[in-house]
Amino acid sequence: MSGNMNLTLKVWRQKNGGSKGELVTYPVSDISPDMSFLEMFDVLNDQLVTEGKEPIAFDHDCREGICGMCSMHINGHAHGPKDQVTTCQLHMRSFKDGDTIVVEPWRAAAFPVVKDLVVDRSSFDRIIAKGGFISVNTGNAKDANNLPIPKVDADKAFEAAACIGCGACVATCKNSSAMLFVSAKVAQLSLLPQGKAEASQRVLNMVAQMDEEGFGSCTNTGACEVECPKGISIQNIAIMNKEYLKASVVSEQEAQ
Amino acid sequence: MSNKEFLTSSLAKKFVMAATGLFLISFLVVHVSINSLIFLNDGGETFNVAAGFMAHNIIIRIMEIGLFVGLLMHIYQAWILTQENKKARPVQYAVQNETASKWYSRSMGILGSLLLIFLAVHLYNFWYPTKVAVAAGTEHNTYNELKEVFTGELWFVFVPVYILGVVSLGYHLLHGFPSAFQSLGFNHKKYTPLINAIGTGFSIIVPLIFALMPLAFLLGILD
Numbered sequence: 452m453s454g455n456m457n458l459t460l461k462v463w464r465q466k467n468g469g470s471k472g473e474l475v476t477y478p479v480s481d482i483s484p485d486m487s488f489l490e491m492f493d494v495l496n497d498q499l500v501t502e503g504k505e506p507i508a509f510d511h512d513c514r515e516g517i518c519g520m521c522s523m524h525i526n527g528h529a530h531g532p533k534d535q536v537t538t539c540q541l542h543m544r545s546f547k548d549g550d551t552i553v554v555e556p557w558r559a560a561a562f563p564v565v566k567d568l569v570v571d572r573s574s575f576d577r578i579i580a581k582g583g584f585i586s587v588n589t590g591n592a593k594d595a596n597n598l599p600i601p602k603v604d605a606d607k608a609f610e611a612a613a614c615i616g617c618g619a620c621v622a623t624c625k626n627s628s629a630m631l632f633v634s635a636k637v638a639q640l641s642l643l644p645q646g647k648a649e650a651s652q653r654v655l656n657m658v659a660q661m662d663e664e665g666f667g668s669c670t671n672t673g674a675c676e677v678e679c680p681k682g683i684s685i686q687n688i689a690i691m692n693k694e695y696l697k698a699s700v701v702s703e704q705e706a707q
Numbered sequence: 708m709s710n711k712e713f714l715t716s717s718l719a720k721k722f723v724m725a726a727t728g729l730f731l732i733s734f735l736v737v738h739v740s741i742n743s744l745i746f747l748n749d750g751g752e753t754f755n756v757a758a759g760f761m762a763h764n765i766i767i768r769i770m771e772i773g774l775f776v777g778l779l780m781h782i783y784q785a786w787i788l789t790q791e792n793k794k795a796r797p798v799q800y801a802v803q804n805e806t807a808s809k810w811y812s813r814s815m816g817i818l819g820s821l822l823l824i825f826l827a828v829h830l831y832n833f834w835y836p837t838k839v840a841v842a843a844g845t846e847h848n849t850y851n852e853l854k855e856v857f858t859g860e861l862w863f864v865f866v867p868v869y870i871l872g873v874v875s876l877g878y879h880l881l882h883g884f885p886s887a888f889q890s891l892g893f894n895h896k897k898y899t900p901l902i903n904a905i906g907t908g909f910s911i912i913v914p915l916i917f918a919l920m921p922l923a924f925l926l927g928i929l930d
């Protein structure tokens with residue numbers, strides 16, 4: 452078809468966590484500009500399987516920008532060159548015929564490579580397990596009007612809740628800091644009345660777990676919010692810092 | 708303190724960086740105000756009175772110790788954070804696009820190190836001779852000393868070192884000033900734009916006044 456592209460891909464190949472990886476060059480041809488980036492990888496993998504070679508392992512699930520599984524570092528950008536899209540929502544029309552595209556896994560000590568482009572992000576799960584929830588008794592749903600929430604707070608909480616846990620913030624940050632991710636959850640829940648009861652304990656526990664996982668510290672470069680596919684703002688990090696100060700200095704709560 | 712992590716966590720380290728940073732900024736305000744007195748162009752008379760007060764007053768002497776402690780904490784914490792942050796990314800990217808952040812935000816360590824070198828020269832030029840004179844109880848003319856450093860035999864060494872020093876200071880502040888507020892949890896829709904604007908103004912004006920001193924001596928504007 453006319454308008455289709457020929458590209459050169461340089462993809463990180465690594466057998467497993469223990470082995471040494473390298474960038475391997477693969478030419479792909481006849482790529483439709485309407486394909487998503489992952490569909491282009493499907494084409495390449497088909498090609499590799501036909502040639503009797505090992506296909507490239509990469510994470511993906513929903514392919515509609517909501518699950519946070521896809522995780523490619525493309526030409527130096529987490530989730531590729533476009534703002535506020537995940538890798539699965541990136542289309543090949545964002546590239547030009549003849550382009551060379553370098554694809555690497557997220558790089559962080561806390562996200563070890565499992566294979567090729569797949570990294571282990573269970574460190575995020577362990578952080579969430581430490582406090583990314585509210586404890587409520589089930590039963591009849593309450594009348595919503597029982598819990599008035601100021602519009603500004605509701606909006607902020609909603610925006611923070613948009614985080615899909617993809618880890619692009621960690622991948623982008625020069626310190627591999629997870630503070631955008633952690634702060635999104637801390638802020639979301641601390642802004643809402645349902646989350647206030649456990650606010651101090653939550654922030655202490657989640658920050659302690661974040662440190663234990665070996666993420667770096669935020670130095671406020673602001674790169675994370677630029678590359679975040681969901682536009683999570685670093686204002687959330689300030690909210691987390693404030694919550695942490697409050698929890699450490701004012702409350703009697705301790706990290707558990 | 709109710710929880711021990713408060714002193715060792717990643718967030719606590721940021722608080723230390725921010726608090727000491729703001730403290731050092733407050734010192735700059737005093738320093739730059741006193742320096743500005745030389746532009747009265749009265750042969751350094753007023754300036755020397757102020758400098759003499761700073762060198763002898765007991766409260767200022769005690770605060771000076773606090774200043775050095777603050778500076779050392781700032782440096783020490785920055786060093787620890789840098790090491791930890793390096794460890795957090797053991798494998799680098801083959802391709803890294805840097806457009807998502809400002810170069811000076813990513814280079815605070817280098818800018819800080821340049822500042823430290825400058826500071827060593829600066830202390831050697833002015834702080835040390837003043838200390839010696841105060842200890843010996845001799846008369847000390849700081850204004851003449853300025854003139855000597857910036858127009859004396861080694862002006863071509865000192866003037867560039869000072870200019871480079873204050874340029875590093877400017878970029879260090881450009882990131883550090885607003886960053887300190889963010890780290891302390893202050894990010895507010897109404898005030899943050901104002902803080903950023905004040906930060907930018909401060910980062911330009913303060914280094915500029917510092918830079919004008921050696922230049923004014925060198926160009927003979929001040930005598």
Ligand code: SF4
Binds near residue numbers: 632
């Ligand atoms: S904050 Fe953004 S980049 Fe980080 S995990 Fe959430 S959605 Fe992904």
Ligand code: FES
Binds near residue numbers: 510512537
């Ligand atoms: S595959 Fe679900 S967000 Fe990309």
